[in-house]
Amino acid sequence: MLADDRVAYPMNFFLRFEFTGSLDQHVLQRSLEESALQHPLLTATICRTAGHWGWQRKLQTTPRLHDMTRQGVAGPLRFRPLDVRHSAGLQAFLCARGNKSELWLQVHHSCADAVGVLHFVRSWFVRYEKLLSGAAQHNLMFPNQRKTWIVPDGQTCRPDLPRWRYMSPRRREWRRLANFAVHRPRRILAPERTSKATPHEAPWPAFVRRKMNWTADAWRRTKAGLPPDASLNDLLVTGLFSTIARWNDDVVKRRRDYSLRIAMPVDLRAATGNVAEARNHVSIVFLDRTSRAIRDGQDLLAGICQETGWVKNHHGAFVLHDVLNALHGVPGGIEALTAPTTCTSTTVLSNLGPLSRYLPHSQRLQLGEATLTDVDFLPPIRPGTLAAFGILTYGDEIGVGMQYDRLRLSPLIAEMLLDRVVSTWEQDLAGG
Template sequence: MPAQESDEPLFPLPLTPLETFFVLDEKESCPIVSFIELQFSTPLQLPVLQNALDEAVKDHPLLACKLVREGERFFWHFDPDLAPQVLTNDDLPLTTGPADNPRTQPFDLFRESGCRFWYVPEETGSRLYVQLHHACGDGVGMRQVLVGTLTRYARATGDPECGKTSRKSSRSAPNPERLRDRNDFSELLSKPPKRSLTTWDRIRNAYYFHFQRPAVLSKPQGFGSASTQKEIESQAIGQPLRHVLFSKEESASIEKACSNASIRVNDLAIAMLFQTFEQWEQTHGGGKAIRYRVMMPVDLRSRRDLNLPATNRLSFAFLGRRKDQCQDIEQLVSSVADEVVAIKETRVHMDFLDGLAAAVQHPRFMRWVIDKSRHMTTSVLTYTGDLSRGMKKFFPESDGQLKIGDAYLRNVFGSPPGREGTNVAVGVCINWGQICISASWNRQAWDAATTDQFLQTYASNWRAWLKRQEIN
């Protein structure tokens, strides 16, 4: 049940098992950080934006915390001086290293908070980047921060009533005390799952997870050569994410085709990943890969969590396919859709959290298991759905953009972090009727041109599926 108001100070706040996992899982070469990219068709007033962020972060104290270790345990310590600042490239470069393989700035969570903002002015507008360490929060929590920041910005730049008419805004004012029960899922578990897992199911799942390792996507032939670097000269370089966008007409057709096929866009996105894996390995890996795996985040929030500040309240489910199961595309799409339903009905994703809760009691064993599980998944896919649906309640739409005070928001992109053994991580969202696919990558194994190549193949598979649906 939700925590009651307490006379005890909120901080120092013990890390949850999931937060501990993100801290221990990180390697310097592969920071566990995600990016959100907001594209504006107008400039922003930087001092006003900073003031808006300062006020918003007061509602989300984990974004102004650092880690302190006491024995084998970690704690969040709040320090208002650690609240994120809106940086420019003059303050701290957004990325480092070569432009064809830009590397993200790491965090030292023992000295600084795990959240940064960058403002990047451009000739035709501006970009706002958010870099978030996964131990501090997930994408759903960061959306709260962004809505709060942009609402305050709008009120200060010409729209004083922004958000005040939204019923949701009055119900979802963040309450920092709720952070005490961010790992309490008793309400969720109070009702039995629609389908129960047997002991044998769990043994089989554990064997699959630990002993049937998925393939790591290969480097393409000619990786790092001048020819591959030349491919991205005409595109934006030095940026932490890569993107591919469908037209609004294509996007509407894809959504309609999914509805006609009784599947969700998320189901299609996962199935097309499996198809792309096998095509990629046939081309670049000699067809040696045997099985593939996709990790899918599962949001565990309920309506009672509307006032939960930015944090992690999610688990992960894993979907796997052998190479021979990636050939029949219609069967692949159908089986993925059925499995996603089964995941939700059985709550198999809770087993991941249960495993972490048990492992965190034995810190040395937990470190050993994490170190031996570097090849956990071939890729990660996060489907955020229609971002505009939730934001329209706060900001009016004008010509396919959101009007935020004196600014116009054109697009929002995001991607989960890559990882050692997970060479590409994909985020899919729908912005004002347009399906957008973004990707981050493992900088030790791939570069920006390789990621572009993968995304183009992935998008081509979406289009080929759509064409077959239209013919049928």
């Protein structure tokens, strides 16, 4: 998984920024390289030594800005999976179309998560504006030149909590992960198979996106009719469960009981205080529900609120890190957990929240003469997980991006699935 170069299911995610106005490509490239020097894992590759994988930092391994304008005019952009054994785990792509520009970031999940990349983007954009104004220094040095091997600090993976407060609730999360290992959820069902086109022939990433109107006032009115501890994310998880259950029932036309599982990334930075560096510092919480419980629907939202609240209050997300650390010492342990032959999650829901949390702005973000008009987030998918949903709010719009398995879902089916999900979410947000 760390050096995953498979074409169909690489551990890559994407951020897309759409601007109105011109971007200086030369300054954008230079600011990208200089900003990446402050984030060690973005200038490193994975090497194997003494039987273990490790990050080795190299000055020549820096992210690049690729000009995709010619390809973008001819059709949809096509990317290649990143192999972090040979190149940096972050690459940028710029495509100019008239007065509009698309800036894509492709990131390998082993070197950074989406939250870490957005923190990096902030430093990148700040550096870009300084270079445009001539206020930036021109002699940045490569930091920590003598320290080429990056050794992760294991102490940063757990909050500073009394042992009794951490160990006692951990047993409950171990039971959840045991259920994860034993029971396999049903995947999203497709009414039809796609063509037999090879992965190299199809555009990648395969994605669809939608926008939902959202305001803080409207959310306050909706929240008044929800359980007191309900969050926006709880509402989205509940709607996703119910939509996929109805979708599968419509495809199969059977009412047999089965289980669905939503993988929900949890940011660990708030508990550890490590907020600025681009690295993979998230864990995963797996939420399981049976189709029968979803169809009943009475206590679905309340149960989700209770479960996610427990994870937050007792730091349950750190247990997965303990499991992964333990498996690292077992030959073949990680390979067995991430084997591509089984469906580990029905789908993924990753909510990054408002963009202003990472890139402060008032109404619209300005970058020199360019104005950011749209932004999308496409989470990574794994074998068996046919679709992953990414949420990123910009202004009064909630952006919903869905990266899907192009070998099993056709573009038409993917559009239909996302339309159903967004329709449910809009109805729930309206208090319906």
